[in-house]
Every structure is written in structure tokens, then in C-alpha cells.
Amino acid sequence: MRIAVIARIFGILLTVFSLTLLPPIGVSLWYHDGTHAPFTVAFIITLVTGLFMWLPVHDLRQDLRTRDGFVVTSLFWLVLGSFGSLPLIISPQPDLSITDSIFESISGLTTTGATVITGLDTLPPAILYYRQQLQWVGGIGVIVIALAILPMLGIGGMQLYKAETPGPVKDTKLTPRIAETARALFVIYITLTVLCGLGYWWAGMTVFDAVGHAFSTVANGGFSTHDASMGFYANNHAIMAICILFMFTAAINFGLHFFAFRYRTLSHYWKDSEFRFWVTLTVTAALLISLYLWSQGIFNAGSSFLHGVFQVVSIGTTAGFASENFSAWPAFLPYVLLMLGILGACAGSTSGGIKAVRGMLIMKSGMRELNRLVHANAVVPIKVNAKIVPERVTDAVWGFFAVYILSFFVLTIIVMATGEDFVTSFSTVASCLSNIGPALGDASAHYGSVNELAKWFLILAMLMGRLEIFTLLVLLTPAFWRH
Amino acid sequence: MRIAVIARIFGILLTVFSLTLLPPIGVSLWYHDGTHAPFTVAFIITLVTGLFMWLPVHDLRQDLRTRDGFVVTSLFWLVLGSFGSLPLIISPQPDLSITDSIFESISGLTTTGATVITGLDTLPPAILYYRQQLQWVGGIGVIVIALAILPMLGIGGMQLYKAETPGPVKDTKLTPRIAETARALFVIYITLTVLCGLGYWWAGMTVFDAVGHAFSTVANGGFSTHDASMGFYANNHAIMAICILFMFTAAINFGLHFFAFRYRTLSHYWKDSEFRFWVTLTVTAALLISLYLWSQGIFNAGSSFLHGVFQVVSIGTTAGFASENFSAWPAFLPYVLLMLGILGACAGSTSGGIKAVRGMLIMKSGMRELNRLVHANAVVPIKVNAKIVPERVTDAVWGFFAVYILSFFVLTIIVMATGEDFVTSFSTVASCLSNIGPALGDASAHYGSVNELAKWFLILAMLMGRLEIFTLLVLLTPAFWRH
Ligand SMILES: [K+]
Ligand SMILES: [K+]
Numbered sequence: 001m002r003i004a005v006i007a008r009i010f011g012i013l014l015t016v017f018s019l020t021l022l023p024p025i026g027v028s029l030w031y032h033d034g035t036h037a038p039f040t041v042a043f044i045i046t047l048v049t050g051l052f053m054w055l056p057v058h059d060l061r062q063d064l065r066t067r068d069g070f071v072v073t074s075l076f077w078l079v080l081g082s083f084g085s086l087p088l089i090i091s092p093q094p095d096l097s098i099t100d101s102i103f104e105s106i107s108g109l110t111t112t113g114a115t116v117i118t119g120l121d122t123l124p125p126a127i128l129y130y131r132q133q134l135q136w137v138g139g140i141g142v143i144v145i146a147l148a149i150l151p152m153l154g155i156g157g158m159q160l161y162k163a164e165t166p167g168p169v170k171d172t173k174l175t176p177r178i179a180e181t182a183r184a185l186f187v188i189y190i191t192l193t194v195l196c197g198l199g200y201w202w203a204g205m206t207v208f209d210a211v212g213h214a215f216s217t218v219a220n221g222g223f224s225t226h227d228a229s230m231g232f233y234a235n236n237h238a239i240m241a242i243c244i245l246f247m248f249t250a251a252i253n254f255g256l257h258f259f260a261f262r263y264r265t266l267s268h269y270w271k272d273s274e275f276r277f278w279v280t281l282t283v284t285a286a287l288l289i290s291l292y293l294w295s296q297g298i299f300n301a302g303s304s305f306l307h308g309v310f311q312v313v314s315i316g317t318t319a320g321f322a323s324e325n326f327s328a329w330p331a332f333l334p335y336v337l338l339m340l341g342i343l344g345a346c347a348g349s350t351s352g353g354i355k356a357v358r359g360m361l362i363m364k365s366g367m368r369e370l371n372r373l374v375h376a377n378a379v380v381p382i383k384v385n386a387k388i389v390p391e392r393v394t395d396a397v398w399g400f401f402a403v404y405i406l407s408f409f410v411l412t413i414i415v416m417a418t419g420e421d422f423v424t425s426f427s428t429v430a431s432c433l434s435n436i437g438p439a440l441g442d443a444s445a446h447y448g449s450v451n452e453l454a455k456w457f458l459i460l461a462m463l464m465g466r467l468e469i470f471t472l473l474v475l476l477t478p479a480f481w482r483h
Numbered sequence: 484m485r486i487a488v489i490a491r492i493f494g495i496l497l498t499v500f501s502l503t504l505l506p507p508i509g510v511s512l513w514y515h516d517g518t519h520a521p522f523t524v525a526f527i528i529t530l531v532t533g534l535f536m537w538l539p540v541h542d543l544r545q546d547l548r549t550r551d552g553f554v555v556t557s558l559f560w561l562v563l564g565s566f567g568s569l570p571l572i573i574s575p576q577p578d579l580s581i582t583d584s585i586f587e588s589i590s591g592l593t594t595t596g597a598t599v600i601t602g603l604d605t606l607p608p609a610i611l612y613y614r615q616q617l618q619w620v621g622g623i624g625v626i627v628i629a630l631a632i633l634p635m636l637g638i639g640g641m642q643l644y645k646a647e648t649p650g651p652v653k654d655t656k657l658t659p660r661i662a663e664t665a666r667a668l669f670v671i672y673i674t675l676t677v678l679c680g681l682g683y684w685w686a687g688m689t690v691f692d693a694v695g696h697a698f699s700t701v702a703n704g705g706f707s708t709h710d711a712s713m714g715f716y717a718n719n720h721a722i723m724a725i726c727i728l729f730m731f732t733a734a735i736n737f738g739l740h741f742f743a744f745r746y747r748t749l750s751h752y753w754k755d756s757e758f759r760f761w762v763t764l765t766v767t768a769a770l771l772i773s774l775y776l777w778s779q780g781i782f783n784a785g786s787s788f789l790h791g792v793f794q795v796v797s798i799g800t801t802a803g804f805a806s807e808n809f810s811a812w813p814a815f816l817p818y819v820l821l822m823l824g825i826l827g828a829c830a831g832s833t834s835g836g837i838k839a840v841r842g843m844l845i846m847k848s849g850m851r852e853l854n855r856l857v858h859a860n861a862v863v864p865i866k867v868n869a870k871i872v873p874e875r876v877t878d879a880v881w882g883f884f885a886v887y888i889l890s891f892f893v894l895t896i897i898v899m900a901t902g903e904d905f906v907t908s909f910s911t912v913a914s915c916l917s918n919i920g921p922a923l924g925d926a927s928a929h930y931g932s933v934n935e936l937a938k939w940f941l942i943l944a945m946l947m948g949r950l951e952i953f954t955l956l957v958l959l960t961p962a963f964w965r966h
Contacts, residue, residue, distance in 0.1 A: 070856075154856055332899035339892055362885045369882030372875075373553075373637055373953060374962045391874065392855075398881040399852030402845045405888055409822055416815035423905050470856060479857045 004057045005064060009072055010079055011054025017080055018046035020137055028126035035091050035126045042086035069153050073145055073471050077463050081106035084134055093124055103455050108134030110466045111142060111350055113222025113320045113437030116448045120227050128225045132212035139219025139350045140189050143254050147348045148181040155468045156400030157358065157393040161348060188257050192218045196246040203238035217243055218250045220350040222320030222437035229322040240306060240323065244313050251317035251345035273384045274346050278356035285340060286312040296330065316340040318352040320437025327444035334440055338427060341436040352435025352465050354404060361397045403469050408433055411461050418454040432461035487540045488547060492555055493562055494537025500563055501529035503620055511609035518574050518609045525569035552636050556628055556954050560946050564589035567617055576607055586938050591617030593945045594625060594833055596705025596803045596920030599931045603710050611708045615695035622702025622833045623672050626737050630831045631664040638951045639883030640841065640876040644831060671740050675701045679729040686721035700726055701733045703833040705803030705920035712805040723789060723806065727796050734800035734828035756867045757829050761839035768823060769795040779813065799823040801835040803920025810927035817923055821910060824919040835918025835948050837887060844880045886952050891916055894944050901937040915944035
């Protein structure tokens, strides 16, 4: 770990991030909402800090190594999230505490989409715009880290997505591959955003809402400019359909999109084991839940289908938009949805959670275990995309799963110890750890009334989720700091 | 799978089990409580059924094979539990439905100790005695199955406890080893029961209560003859200490007791990795929770220590006695206790849950995973008792863990779907699946008000827990039934 290399990266990141504070200034001036000053102050602080870190080491030409990768990834969300909270801290409207500002900022950037703010519809437009944009910026960070960095670090079996398997990965050069991959992913991400925004606009959203919701849709973020979330548009079926389509698309491995983009083909999607697994699960769950809503007379047939499919896709992709107050649906449905969110969608997408590929590997291991009990000496290798998965990868997936479940229970108990009830604690931790957003109990409308201390642990949960836990844990091992 | 072999075993089991219905008849006659008739009828039905199955094949001299082992183990609790419910169904007092009778019987026999009955203190003595005895009978079943059968079947990594590792275990002869092991275990079990009962009696219990509580203590069952459970004796510190001592002893691998019994030594206990792991965890948790109770001013120092240690040992061993209404302790404490119970104590004991050895293997795998992220090519074998654990065993433990967590969530959602709230569903499923007993929410006093359909799923949870889930799942695979 070399301080200079890391300082240079964060110098660049903060300088680039400071530029994202300029559009809100424009929005503020356009709408005369009076928030241009806070954004300008935040811009200057962030830019100056960035340049201050970057310039002294700007001609440093050392490559980023695996060991640095852990540090950079771990700090990425925390550093950008902290600077990102500046406008919210400074702006008198909404009047957020420092805790709430950081919560909102990190929730936005990690694409969790849990909000502490109520009364969204009357907020200054620049603040609303900024929240949506935070999610969009976070979304591209998620994808680049998931596709270009985590496979190199070997977190939770993600080496499965490494193009080549070199010997010791400890100090492989990361930079060239990251830069090249990031560029292509960025083009795809922007294309999806533009298509989604145009769709929303065409279907009837204002330009402001179309842009804002396109940002949070392709990021599977879940922030909205309305308290009613996408429920504000529940009667506009075109908007609902577009939202479902783009949440779904953004929840697919961007590696597959990259392939489609380069080779002008679509057939490879269905050949991907994880995609097939996740689509089958999602379609089955959407149909069953729609049927259940209809059979219980909660909605008519059309609305049952609309809300059933919407909520399964929205929570399952960990976008977390609400088309309806689903926390009031028959008690077990919200938990089924939460479970789908905890599993999450495809690796290498903007979704959170455990990820479908890991769920699939765990399921296949379970089936193999059953088989082995009957045929003790059968050798049944586990395959993904017709290739045998190395034992090393399944080990990593198991480790990830165990640490995930353990973190889930420990965080739930900590949040309870701060004074929240079981339903609130369980659901907020599940939601934040899997970067879903909405929760149940006292947090079913928003997180505003959750106590201060609990909010800090939920921030930790969001970061742990985005860092796939192990990236953070590695930094706590003495072995990491030894040379 | 050969019907005749299995029929012969259940014929013998039922004939022997029918004899356990004779002592309650004696108790009933002694106390003139008028329940001798129901027990007599149940005795005759069970005996006749047993003989009817046994006699036609009594001279069959075929060995039990692995494949039959799955069927026998799976049916064991269900068959004995069903016949065991007969006295409760027939007896007018307590006036239990068929569902409740079967629930109570299977809860007793699987040593879960969840009860649907309230007003225990005024029940007919023979019924009270019978419930306690059911737990004791179940306890020896648990130990014999855990030590002599599951290692042969290879369920959830338990082949770790197999003395020798032959090639294909599919059709290894089980009978000689089972019979020999069972005899020695039975002697140890009876010795512990007698010591525990004498202790209780010496410390001040009536003979009736001393016998009854000795039965449910060494079985880590948790049934009591009082609604207040062991809280009835909370002011008698000698009784509390004896209870803690014997719950603890019965939660240790009986293989270690067997070794102590044969070689007159004690030093081997601390050499056992699982024992050390579990004792360390239990002592730490007991101290922390006692300190917390004291620091919060919930009890004075002495009572904090008493109830803290008692509840940690009682729930951690999955005995499930209550010294106090711990479900009303600060909200997160009952969940910490439930988590200790879900982990459970040592394999090969009367406790339930995941078992400490599996928790330890999962923890070690997690540590190895962390290590591998830093040192990519390091070869770090996982060891238990200084021996390298084969990959085959860790695979099985992971499979067990995943299926356990999945079953937990699915059963919770099913119980919610029957109309129970989240806290009740979550805690009853956790409690039954890990054979603990007490739960929270609407079931915090007893399970009487849980709806009928939910009770059947909780019965399934108790059986799944005792069968380590896989024994049951194997029967559902087509491969098992193919020849
Ligand atoms: K989200
Ligand atoms: K129990």
C-alpha cells in the first residue's frame, strides 16, 4: 500500500466528482430555488481538496496494485459520500443534521436509495436533482468496481469473472484493464440512461422528472422526486413499463451488455447461466405474487399484475421504487420481496444483494450434497456456463454467504440495541446491507424517525453491502498490513 | 430399501416404546388422578401394532443398510411421536385437539420442549410425568442417532465423527456398531439422569419434580411441571446450579463422555476443539449478558449473574428452561439468546441447532477466505483436533448451513402466510427448527394461541431440525429411490 498512489487516485476522483456539483448549480439558477450558494461552496471545497491531493503527485506513474485496490475500493464510497454530503449539510433547506446529510449522501451514492427526507415534492429542485444524480454517479462506480476491480481482488468468488487466471494475483497490475473496461461500460451506461430518460419524457414525465428518474432507474437506486415514489405515476402504464424495462436491463451483468454492444448480438444473454437463473426466478415470483394479490381481492386483475410485477422487479433488482404501499400488503409478502432483494440480481450490474450467481452456486452445491449422500463416491463438478467452477471459487462464495448472514444478524442485534424494534431493525438492515432502500416497521415510509446511532450502523451496512463485506474485512486483518 | 427390514425395526421400536406407557399408569394409580385408562388404551394399541409388525418378520436376520438408515431415521420421530400422542388425544384432561396432542408429543420426543398447554401446575400427575418421560426417551434417541447413525449417513459433515472411513458407505453394515455404541451411551445417559435427579431431590425438589426435571434436563428438553418452568425454583440457588451443570453436561458430545467413562480421564475434554470453542463462546456470552443485565439495573448483581448464566446456558444448550420471563428483557437480548440457540451446543449431545463444530468450521473457512485474499496462493488447511478436515466435510457443512438458513426463511414466510405476525413466526420457527422450545411474540408464554395450520409447519420444523434436514431431503430425491 503506497500512500502516494492512493492519494493521486482520490485526488483525481475528487476533482472529477467536484464537477458533478456544477449541474445542480445550473438547476438552481434555472429554477431560482436559492440553493446555488451551498452547491458552489461544496464545489470549491471538493475541487480544492482534490487538486491539493492530486497536483503534488500528478506525474506519478505507478500502477495500482491489488493491495492498493482494497484500500481504494473501501475508501471510495466513504470519501465521495462524505464530500457528497456537503451541499446537504450546508443548505438550509432541507434542514438536515450532519448524520442525516451523510446518510442521504451515502445512501444515494451506494444506490441504496433509503431516504431520511419526507416532503420531497416541495424540496428545492436543485436538491432533488442532486439526489438523483448522486445515484447515477454511484451506479457507474458500482459497475466499474464490480467488473474491473472485484474480479481482480477475488472477492466472494468474483474471480469467476476474471478473463484470465494469472498466478499470484497479489500484485497484478490493475490500471490498464480498469481504464479500458471503464470506458466501454461508461458508454453503455450513458446510452441506457439517455434511452430511459427519452422514454419517460415521451410517456409523459416532465423533463426534470424524466432526467431524475432515468438517473435513479439505470442505477437501480430508487430515489424519486416524489414521496409516492413511482406510485406518483401508477396510472401511467407506459411509464411503469419503461421503469420495469430499465430496472431489469440495469440489473443484468454489464459484461453481457458489453458483448452485445461489441458484437451486435442478443443470443448470448440466454446462454448465460446466471441470467437464465435470475430471469426464471423473477418471472416465477412475479406471476405468483400477482396471482396471490388478485386471488386475495387486494386489487383487480390488471392492477394485481401491474403492482405484482413492478414490486418483484423493483425489489428483486434492488432498485427499491414503490408503485404502491407494499409494506401494507398481507404480512408475508413484504418479506418475500425482501428475500428476493437480499438475493439480488446479476453480478456486474447496478443491483445489490448476494447476487444471483452466488445464489445459483449455493443451490448447485446443495443439490450436489444431496446427490453425494445417495451416491457417496460420485464426482459431480459444479458448472457455470458449461465450465467447471474451481473449488477455490465455491469456497469463496461460501465464505461470502456465511459472512453476509452473520453480518446481517449482528447488525440487526446492534440496531435493536440502539432501541429500534425487531421488525424495523431486521428490515432496515436487510434493506441497507443489500442496497435495496425501502424497509418496514417504523421505516416503512422513510428512515427519518430511525434513531441517530442506528443510522450510523445502517450507513455501515450500506458500505459493507457495496464492498461485498470482504473488501472491508481484509483491511482489518494484520496480514494485510504486513510486508 | 427393504420394507421387511424397516417393518421389523419399527415393530421392535414400537413394542419397546409401548413399555414406556406403563410407568404413567403406575403414576396415575398412585395419585388416583383418573388417567390410567387413556394410558392403558394407548399401551395396548401401541403394543399390538408393534407386535403385529414385528412377529411376522421376527426371525429376519438382514442387516440395516445406509439406504434403510435414511428411512428409519426419518420415520423414527414421526412414528413414535404419533403413537406417543395417543394418551393425550384420548385423555379428557387436558382437553387437547389432535393437532395439539401431536404437537405436544413430537415437541416432547424431539426434545424441543415447546408446549401448547397452560395451567401445568394443575394437570393430572400422570400426564405431567408422561411429558417429562417423553423428553427423556427422545433424548437417548437423539444421542444414538447423532453418534451411531448420522456419521454413517454422512449428513452435514458428520462423517467427521466416523471412526473409520471406508470406501463406498452406501451399503455398509450398520447394525453391529449401532447396537454396541447404543448400549454404552445408554449407561452414561442413565447415570447422568440418576445423578441429576438425586441432586434435585437433595436440593429440595419433591421426588416427583426431581424425577421429571432430571428427565427433561439431561435431554435438554425444557418441559417442566410448572408454568413458571425452572423460575418456580429461582430462589433455590442449589437447584439452579444443578440444572445449569446438567444442561451443560448433556450438551457435550457423548463421545467424550464415553471416552471418560472407559478410560477414567477428564483431560481429553479440553483437547477437543469443538468443546473449547463452545465453552469459550458460552462463558463469554454468559458474562457479557450478566454484566449488561446488571449495568441496566434490571436485576441486582447476584440475580443478574444467576439469570444471565442460566438463560445463556439454557437457550445455548437448546434446553429452553426459563428462570425468568426473559422475553421481556431489553428487546435485543432475547434475539441474542435465540442466536446462541440456533448455533446450538456440541454435536453428539442432546442439544439441537446447527452445532458448535459446524459453526467453528464455518468460522475457520471464513478466516481462511480472508487470508487467501491477502495471500492468494497460500495453502491453509482447516483443522479440527489437529487433524486436517477433508474438503468433502467442509462442503457438507456448507451445504447444511445453506439449507438450514433457507429452510428457516421459507418456514418463517409460510408461518406468516398462515396469519401469524413476523416476530411470532420468526421466533417460533427459529425455536422449533433448532429444538430450543421457548419463543417470542404471541408464543412467548406458550404455543397455545398459534393457529392450527402453523402448528403443523412447526411440527415439520422440529422434525427437520432433529433430522438435520438432509436426512429428510434425501428421501425426496428421485436418485434415492432408483436401484
Ligand atoms: K436501491
Ligand atoms: K429444548
